[in-house]
Amino acid sequence: MAVYQAILELADDHLVLGHRISEWCGHAPMLEEDLAMPNMALDLIGSARTLYDHAGKLEGKGQSEDDLAYLRGEREYRNCLLVERPNEDFAHTMLRSLYFAAFMRPFWLKTLEMGTDETVRGVAGKAEKEMAYHIRHAGEWVIRLGDGTEESAARMRDAVAALHIYTDELFESSPAAAEAEAGGVLPVRAEMRAAWDEVIGQVFAEALLEVPEVPYPQTGGRHGLHGEGLGHMLAEMQSVYRAHPGATW
Amino acid sequence: MTTTPLWEVFIRPRNGLSHKHVGSIHAADEVLALQAARDVYTRRGEGTSIWVVRSADIVASDPDQAAENFEPTADKIYRHPTFYDIPEDVGHM
Numbered sequence: 001m002a003v004y005q006a007i008l009e010l011a012d013d014h015l016v017l018g019h020r021i022s023e024w025c026g027h028a029p030m031l032e033e034d035l036a037m038p039n040m041a042l043d044l045i046g047s048a049r050t051l052y053d054h055a056g057k058l059e060g061k062g063q064s065e066d067d068l069a070y071l072r073g074e075r076e077y078r079n080c081l082l083v084e085r086p087n088e089d090f091a092h093t094m095l096r097s098l099y100f101a102a103f104m105r106p107f108w109l110k111t112l113e114m115g116t117d118e119t120v121r122g123v124a125g126k127a128e129k130e131m132a133y134h135i136r137h138a139g140e141w142v143i144r145l146g147d148g149t150e151e152s153a154a155r156m157r158d159a160v161a162a163l164h165i166y167t168d169e170l171f172e173s174s175p176a177a178a179e180a181e182a183g184g185v186l187p188v189r190a191e192m193r194a195a196w197d198e199v200i201g202q203v204f205a206e207a208l209l210e211v212p213e214v215p216y217p218q219t220g221g222r223h224g225l226h227g228e229g230l231g232h233m234l235a236e237m238q239s240v241y242r243a244h245p246g247a248t249w
Numbered sequence: 250m251t252t253t254p255l256w257e258v259f260i261r262p263r264n265g266l267s268h269k270h271v272g273s274i275h276a277a278d279e280v281l282a283l284q285a286a287r288d289v290y291t292r293r294g295e296g297t298s299i300w301v302v303r304s305a306d307i308v309a310s311d312p313d314q315a316a317e318n319f320e321p322t323a324d325k326i327y328r329h330p331t332f333y334d335i336p337e338d339v340g341h342m
Contacts, residue, residue, distance in 0.1 A: 030253070032274050032285035039288050137284055144277065 002060040003079070004187055005176035007120070008068065009222060010186075011051035012079035015069055016230070017100055018044030018236050023087055033090075036137060038133075040097065047123050054077040054119045070241035074231040078174070083165035084221070084230040090153040094141040095163055098203065101134035103170045106195035110187035117185045129235040139203045146207025153208070160209055168217035170196070253277055255304040258286040260296040268277075268300050 022041040028034035054067035083100060088094045108131060111124040145152040173181060173189045180186045204211055218227070241247065253275040259268035271290050276282035282301040291299070310318060326332055 030275060031277055032276065033290055035284065035292070036288035039292065137288075140284065144281070 001059070002067055003117075003183065004055050004174040006174070006180035006186060007051050007055040007179060009078040009080075011048045011055055011068070012077050013083050013100070014044045014048035014051065016077070016079040016233070017083035017096070018042070018048060019233060020083065020087060021093065021159060023098065029090055031150065034129050039214060040134055040137070043127070045132070046129045047130075050119065051122050054117075064114045065243060069132040072081060074226055076235055077226065077230060077234065078222050078224060079226075079230075080166070080169045080221040081218055081227060082163065082169065084233065085163060085166065086229050088159070088162070089143070091145050091152070091159040092162065094138045094145070095156070095159040097134055097198070098138035099143055099163065099167050099170070101131040101151035102196045103192055105131040105135060106192045107189070108189055110191070114187060115185060116183070116233075121183060136224045138201070142209075143204050143207045146204075146209045150162060156207065156209060160212060165214050165216070167239075168214060169197075169219040169221060172219060172222070174222035176187075177241060255329075256282040256286070256301045257307060258291055259300040259302070261298040262284075262296060264297060268298065271295075275315055288303060293323050312338075 018041045021037050021044070024034070024037045024040070026034065028037055042210075044141060048069070052068045054069055056063040056065060071108050082096060085092070085096055108124040108128040111120060112128065115121045115124065142156065147153070147155040148156075171190045172192055177186060179188065181188045200211060254277070255273055256276055257273050258271050260271050261268045274282065274289055276285045279301065281287040283299055286299050286301050290296070321327070
């Protein structure tokens with residue numbers, strides 16, 4: 001049961017971030033990014049689908065990926081707070097993706113090294129490459145905005161100030177995750193710190209950004225304690241499925 | 250975005266084939282141009298390699314010179330391999 005919950009947390013991270021990024025579809029600052037961002041969103045949602053399906057089977061109560069994605073309320077979502085943060089502007093959106101991908105890349109690589117669950121390893125094999133690209137894409141934008149015009153640099157600094165406080169939660173393992181880690185299904189989240197620091201340090205140095213000190217990190221997502229925005233996001237995301245349960249297209 | 254340069258994108262579909270022009274994208278520099286080309290033109294597994302070239306760096310023939318450039322070849326049909334009879338022993342070429 002703990003492993004089910006741990007896989008669900010991972011799936012929630014991917015679906016929520018994927019949905020957030022998909023909100024840019026049709027609104028991106030240029031056509032090229034209007035395709036690039038849905039690409040990234042679809043990578044994340046693809047991983048979420050496999051993880052939900054797997055979680056449903058581990059739980060063994062017949063919940064499908066759609067049931068898990070569309071029929072759970074805000075308090076039942078266990079994503080970390082970073083991924084639910086609103087898009088705000090392009091600087092926020094790119095930085096959020098960089099923070100997440102810089103964590104997930106070493107996480108999936110480690111999963112491939114030691115993971116005992118074949119389905120999770122399958123996700124890791126695919127997602128590891130996707131996260132490498134997300135780091136590159138988001139990282140290049142963070143560098144260009146940070147080391148860009150006065151306006152872009154100010155927006156990038158605002159994004160760091162707004163989002164960095166949510167990054168410590170990436171390295172925390174919930175009791176369920178800790179059990180999955182002890183069982184060899186998932187790697188220990190805290191062990192990703194060095195790899196994450198290295199990527200963020202390199203990008204920030206080029207982007208002329210400072211890595212801020214965070215005296216009071218924001219956490220709570222793994223306990224279902226979310227920001228105001230998640231409920232609105234889920235309401236929109238789930239409305240069709242809830243209005244037409246079981247609909248297919 | 251009027252100052253964002255235009256780039257021409259070339260994709261190699263498989264090893265052994267040459268890069269083929271597929272379209273253009275806007276990007277501020279060569280790194281972002283490659284990423285944009287990847288995101289716009291390889292979404293369905295179209296490629297194994299990408300080239301991007303600044304559109305401004307391409308030298309093109311003048312359409313006004315099309316007649317003098319290309320029409321003189323029209324009556325030189327002996328330049329086409331199909332002009333010659335191929336001995337049966339050669340088989341399919």
